[in-house]
Amino acid sequence: MEFRRFSSWLPSYGPELHLIPSGPNDDDWNWTRGFLEEISRKRSADRSGIYGLALHHYAWDLSRGIPQIGTTGNGDAIKFDPVDWYELLHQGNLMEGLIEGHWQVMGEFDKNHAIKLIVDEWGPSYKAGSEATPGDLLEQTPTLRDAIFAA
Numbered sequence: 001m002e003f004r005r006f007s008s009w010l011p012s013y014g015p016e017l018h019l020i021p022s023g024p025n026d027d028d029w030n031w032t033r034g035f036l037e038e039i040s041r042k043r044s045a046d047r048s049g050i051y052g053l054a055l056h057h058y059a060w061d062l063s064r065g066i067p068q069i070g071t072t073g074n075g076d077a078i079k080f081d082p083v084d085w086y087e088l089l090h091q092g093n094l095m096e097g098l099i100e101g102h103w104q105v106m107g108e109f110d111k112n113h114a115i116k117l118i119v120d121e122w123g124p125s126y127k128a129g130s131e132a133t134p135g136d137l138l139e140q141t142p143t144l145r146d147a148i149f150a151a
Helices: 029-042 082-109 144-150
Strands: 022-025 052-059 116-124
Touching: 022 029, 029 082, 052 082, 082 116, 082 144, 116 144
Parallel strands: 022 052, 052 116
Antiparallel strands: none
């Protein structure tokens, strides 16, 4: 298998390892297109050794329709109103379009879809102050709203 040249230095512990490059963020179609152009320029997608391409999307702009700079629009994880439910669910609903869009771009270079699309980073991102452990932004307190978002 072509992948072995990427992992020849890794010891074997059982299951075969797969190469999954960190991919685009949100709707950055040009990133996906540029990455696959470079891969296809060097070799065909099905012989690239790449198993999948990772997609990232965080729902952070929960500013009630008022665009914010950076992450200043992050909502609160625990204190929220009904309108905040709808904003978060709207952000979650964008995932389907992101998946379909990147999958379509990938198909331009990889007709057989030998390279898979993997969503490895996604979810709501809240402002500081609602962490389960103060100061640890990666440890946000989950609520029923987050469970519905994930579903």
